[in-house]
Amino acid sequence: MTSSDQSNLASAARQKQFLEVISRDEATDRFRKHLELVPLGIETVPLDGSLGRVLADDVVSGIDVSGFDRSNVDGFAVQSADTHGATEEVVRTVKLNQEILSPGVEPTVAVSPGSATLIATGGMVPRGANAVVMVEQTDVVEEAGENRLEISRSVSAGENVTFAGTDIANGETVLRAGQLLSSREIGVLAAIGRDTVGVFRRPKVAVISTGDEIVAPGGPRPAGMVYDSNLAILSATLSELGAEPIPLGIVRDDVEQLRRIVQDGLKYDAVVLSGGTSKGAGDLSYQVVSELSDPGIVAHGVALKPGKPICLAVTGGKPVVILPGFPTSAIFTFHEFVAPVIRALAGQHELRRDVVQTTLPLKVNSDRGRTEYMLVGLVQTDAGLAAYPLGKGSGSVTTFSHADGFITIGPQTEIVEAGSVVDVHLLSSTLEPADLVVIGSHCVGLDLLVSELSRRGVSAKVLNVGSMGGLAAAERGECDVAGMHLLDEKTGEYNRPLLTPDVELISGYRRMQSFVYRPGDSRFEGGTAEQAVSAAVADDECVMVNRNAGSGTRILIDRLLGGTKPAGYAVQAKSHNAVAAAIAQNRADWGVAIDSVADKYGLACLPIQEEHYDFAVPKSRANRPAVAAFRELLNEPGIQKRLSELGFER
Numbered sequence: 136m137t138s139s140d141q142s143n144l145a146s147a148a149r150q151k152q153f154l155e156v157i158s159r160d161e162a163t164d165r166f167r168k169h170l171e172l173v174p175l176g177i178e179t180v181p182l183d184g185s186l187g188r189v190l191a192d193d194v195v196s197g198i199d200v201s202g203f204d205r206s207n208v209d210g211f212a213v214q215s216a217d218t219h220g221a222t223e224e225v226v227r228t229v230k231l232n233q234e235i236l237s238p239g240v241e242p243t244v245a246v247s248p249g250s251a252t253l254i255a256t257g258g259m260v261p262r263g264a265n266a267v268v269m270v271e272q273t274d275v276v277e278e279a280g281e282n283r284l285e286i287s288r289s290v291s292a293g294e295n296v297t298f299a300g301t302d303i304a305n306g307e308t309v310l311r312a313g314q315l316l317s318s319r320e321i322g323v324l325a326a327i328g329r330d331t332v333g334v335f336r337r338p339k340v341a342v343i344s345t346g347d348e349i350v351a352p353g354g355p356r357p358a359g360m361v362y363d364s365n366l367a368i369l370s371a372t373l374s375e376l377g378a379e380p381i382p383l384g385i386v387r388d389d390v391e392q393l394r395r396i397v398q399d400g401l402k403y404d405a406v407v408l409s410g411g412t413s414k415g416a417g418d419l420s421y422q423v424v425s426e427l428s429d430p431g432i433v434a435h436g437v438a439l440k441p442g443k444p445i446c447l448a449v450t451g452g453k454p455v456v457i458l459p460g461f462p463t464s465a466i467f468t469f470h471e472f473v474a475p476v477i478r479a480l481a482g483q484h485e486l487r488r489d490v491v492q493t494t495l496p497l498k499v500n501s502d503r504g505r506t507e508y509m510l511v512g513l514v515q516t517d518a519g520l521a522a523y524p525l526g527k528g529s530g531s532v533t534t535f536s537h538a539d540g541f542i543t544i545g546p547q548t549e550i551v552e553a554g555s556v557v558d559v560h561l562l563s564s565t566l567e568p569a570d571l572v573v574i575g576s577h578c579v580g581l582d583l584l585v586s587e588l589s590r591r592g593v594s595a596k597v598l599n600v601g602s603m604g605g606l607a608a609a610e611r612g613e614c615d616v617a618g619m620h621l622l623d624e625k626t627g628e629y630n631r632p633l634l635t636p637d638v639e640l641i642s643g644y645r646r647m648q649s650f651v652y653r654p655g656d657s658r659f660e661g662g663t664a665e666q667a668v669s670a671a672v673a674d675d676e677c678v679m680v681n682r683n684a685g686s687g688t689r690i691l692i693d694r695l696l697g698g699t700k701p702a703g704y705a706v707q708a709k710s711h712n713a714v715a716a717a718i719a720q721n722r723a724d725w726g727v728a729i730d731s732v733a734d735k736y737g738l739a740c741l742p743i744q745e746e747h748y749d750f751a752v753p754k755s756r757a758n759r760p761a762v763a764a765f766r767e768l769l770n771e772p773g774i775q776k777r778l779s780e781l782g783f784e785r
Contacts, residue, residue, distance in 0.1 A: 155436060159471065162434040162447060166472060169430055169449040172479035174335040175404060181331055182324055185316050188334035189377055189482040193586050194310040196327045199716050200303035204260040207295045211251040211273055211284055212236070212264035215705065218289040227289075231275065231282040236261065251284045260296055262722060265706050267295035292705030299720060303327060304712030306735050308582040311589045313482060315377070319538075335482035337379040341400030342369050344385045345393060345410040345420050346460060351385060365409040365458070365465050372466070373407075376474055377481030394423045397455075404480065405453055407473060410460035420457045424448050427455060437468075447472060484592055493520040493559050496613050499551045501544040510538035511559060512596055514572050517612035517755050522559050523574075523598060537596070569596035571761035575605020575618035576687060577710055578748055579731060580644060580783045584768055593761050599710070603685035609638050609751040615762050616641070617751040620687035622694070629747035639757060641750040641766055644783040648691055649740035651718055651733045652725045659725070664741040665695075671725050672701045679703040680714050680723035691744065692727050712736075731782040748783070 157165075177191040206212065213229065221227040229251045234244045236254040242261030246252055251268075252261055260267070272288040303309055309323050316324075316332070324332055349363040350356055363385055370380035381403055386393045400406035408420050425432055427450040434447040445468045446457035456473050458465040475485055493513065501509075511522035525538050540559040544551060551557070570593045573585065577599040585595045600608070605617030623632040631640055650664040658674065659667040671677045681704050682689040688711070696704075703723055708714045711728040715736040718726055733740050756762060768774055775785050 155434075156438055156443070157434060157436070158438055162437045162445075163472065165433040166447045166449065166454070167476070169433065169452070170454060170476060171452060172476060174482035175338055175480050176336040177333050178336050179331050179333050182321060182329060185321060185324075185332050185334060186318065187374075187377065188316050188332075188337075190310055190312055190314045190316060190320075191333040191335050191482065192312050193308050194324065194327075194329070194332070196303050196305060196307050196309050198303075198327055199300035199305045199712070200326050201297055201299055201301070203720070204296055204298050204722060206236075206254045206256055206258045206260055206267045207297055208267055208269050209256050210254060210267045210269045210295065211286075212246050212254045212258075212260050212267055213251045213286070213290070214246060214248055214264060215266040215290050215292045215294070217249060217251075218266070218268060218286050221286045221289045223287045226274075226285040226287050228276075229284050229286065231284045234261075251286075265292045265296070265703075266290040269295065293707060298706075298708055298713055298717070299722075300713035300716040301709055304710055305716065306579065306732070307712060308579075308586060311586050313484065313589050313592075315483065335377075337377060338405060338477055338480040339379045339381055339403040340373050340405045340407060340477065341381045341383050341403045342366055342373070343383045343393075343396055343400060343406065343408045345388070345408055346385075347388045349385055349410065364462050365460070368462065368466060369407060369409065369458075369469060372469065372474070373477060376477045377483050378477050388419055390419050390422060393419055394426070397423050401450070401453060401455075403453075405473075405477070406455045407458065407469070408456070409458040409465045421446055424455055424457060445472065484594065493522040493557060494518070495524075495542070495551055495555045495557050496521045496553060496608075496611060497524060498553045499524055499544070501548055501551070503547065503549050509544060510541050512537055512598060513539040513559065513569075514574075514596065514598075514613055515569075517753070521613060522557055523613070525598070537598075569594045571595040571616065571765060572614040573597045573616045573618065574600055574608040574614040575616075575751075576602040576620060576748070578618060578646070578729075580646070580748065580778050580781055581618050583777060583781065584765065584774070587768060587774065588761075588764060591764070593764050595761075601683060601685040602687040606633065606638075606751055609753050610635055612637075612753045612755055615752065615756050615759060616765060618643070618748065619751055620646075620746045620748045622687065622690055622746070624694075630749045630751070634751060637754055638751050639754050641752055641769065642785070643747065643749040643769070644778055644785045645745050646748055646783050647730045647740075647745050648688065648727055648743045649730050649733060650725060650743055651715060651728045651738050651740055653718060653721070654737070654739040656724065656739075659739070659741065662741065664743040667725065667741050668695050672696070672699050675702060677702065677725065678723045679706075680717040680726040681705070681707050682714065682727065683707040683709050687746065688727055691746070695727070695743070729782075734782075 217229050218227055229249050232244050232250050232252040234252050236242055236252060236258035238257035242259055246261050246263035268286055268290050274285045276283050276285055310320055344363045344366045349361055352362045366382055370382050373380040383396055383400055386396050427448055429450050432448045437445050444459045448455040454476055458468050510525045512525055514521045514523045522542060540561040542557045542559055573595055585597055588595055602619040602621045605619050608614045609617040619630055621633050622629055626632050634640060650667045652659045658670045679701050711732040714726040714728045715732050715738055717723040718738055719736040730740050
């Protein structure tokens with residue numbers, strides 16, 4: 136061995152492998168201290184190019200979905216009262232109107248008592264009809280030269296009908312900033328007419344493999360060489376994280392070439408290298424990266440196994456990372472240190488894993504003779520994960536966007552009892568239980584609060600089931616927060632008297648419930664809400680749109696009506712927006728809704744009562760971080776100002 140060779144050997148043997156071996160937490164702190172972990176910007180992309188992108192802003196629907204009352208089956212639009220008592224042995228007979236309602240056809244003939252209109256699935260339900268009887272439950276006969284319809288099964292009001300605004304309501308927040316757009320969310324965007332969407336810009340990350348011993352896949356592999364798997368793995372992982380990988384290929388053990396490639400990589404948002412060498416003066420990747428400044432290398436060597444050789448650097452606000460060459464070490468350290476940074480730059484939150492075996496909190500009925508796949512949302516209860524059934528009907532486009540998975544109910548099962556252990560088949564392996572579970576009455580003010588929490592990294596699952604359903608969920612420990620506006624008949628006080636000892640109340644805000652009608656209706660103009668109700672009840676031609684049983688608004692309506700059931704009472708809309716849509720579209724003449732929703736539809740209002748919209752919280756969950764964040768948010772002056780702008784006062 137020559138003296139020169141001896142010198143090179145000594146230099147290689149004495150090379151400083153690590154500047155300082157530190158803990159994982161310290162390395163993370165040093166690395167992130169020099170990075171601005173916020174999305175890199177916003178761009179607008181076509182809807183067909185938005186899959187896998189991260190939503191940059193809340194999406195608020197400008198339309199109702201469905202935009203009209205539509206039939207869910209092929210059959211006949213009827214007034215449900217005309218079918219009462221109908222059986223195969225004792226049929227009910229009505230006149231058949233001379234109109235056929237196919238999808239896209241606007242009705243011209245109202246369904247009056249004792250009549251019916253042929254309607255196809257998806258057809259617009261005509262005025263006067265409040266249900267659809269299936270075609271197989273009818274027969275058409277001719278009597279005295281006139282077609283008559285024989286009905287062999289009774290239907291209830293609203294059966295086989297999806298009412299306008301039931302699925303998506305005009306002004307409803309359908310998607311929130313920070314959501315990852317899958318096929319389900321894209322379906323929602325298409326359903327409300329969006330052909331473009333604002334998303335966070337994808338971070339562009341240069342990926343470099345180094346070393347004389349690696350070769351690209353697809354070619355021959357000489358003895359002593361290995362195929363480069365790191366470039367492919369890291370590029371694919373970056374794509375999964377919402378970034379755009381820029382593969383710069385394999386760099387041999389040439390310091391000048393490596394220096395040039397690294398400089399090329401710094402044109403992008405981040406640089407990730409894998410592999411190193413001890414050729415000559417030592418690790419060439421470290422040598423090149425050590426030349427960076429502002430601040431340069433912040434950690435070289437971390438007390439991990441595997442992954443000890445990792446090198447973390449920052450220059451000009453851009454992360455530069457040298458991963459170990461062994462694939463297992465490279466991927467482990469990538470997920471520990473780099474993935475959270477890339478997700479933050481892409482507008483995504485940190486990834487967690489799901490649990491798939493859960494309990495069913497509610498009894499579920501199923502039709503014997505067919506296998507049923509029921510979509511569920513995963514809810515963290517006091518006893519563990521629960522699978523909360525979802526569903527707005529087969530025509531809904533939002534159910535999938537709210538679901539975490541589905542359960543299978545066999546064809547011989549009619550009832551799955553509450554508390555049953557069920558297997559949830561996840562729709563995506565990346566889905567996770569929400570930080571905050573909100574079950575109860577819907578309100579646009581609550582939408583504002585949940586959206587703000589989402590921006591702050593607190594994920595939320597919202598299930599709108601009405602005030603009574605929300606309070607029951609809180610009592611069972613199935614949610615963190617339950618929105619409610621329930622008037623106690625005995626005390627005249629909202630919400631608080633109805634709480635059980637295991638539930639506490641977070642004071643929310645006040646909102647005005649009003650008698651809502653179309654401007655210019657002489658029956659109601661110039662009077663009070665009480666006078667308007669009296670006028671409506673006295674007029675058989677005046678049709679109301681009711682609210683669903685269990686909602687706070689329904690309790691108020693029943694109190695106003697004092698036991699009377701005027702025309703339209705059986706039609707139960709599931710939201711304030713659905714009420715307003717029915718009145719604005721002349722399918723009903725009056726209803727009860729909050730002022731802010733009525734204003735959006737251009738309707739007139741007569742104030743009934745200022746109500747308190749509060750939040751029930753199980754005491755066992757009151758100190759959870761997400762609940763604390765919710766409580767603190769309500770007290771922020773900026774949020775109170777935004778609520779006030781919506782017409783809500785604390």
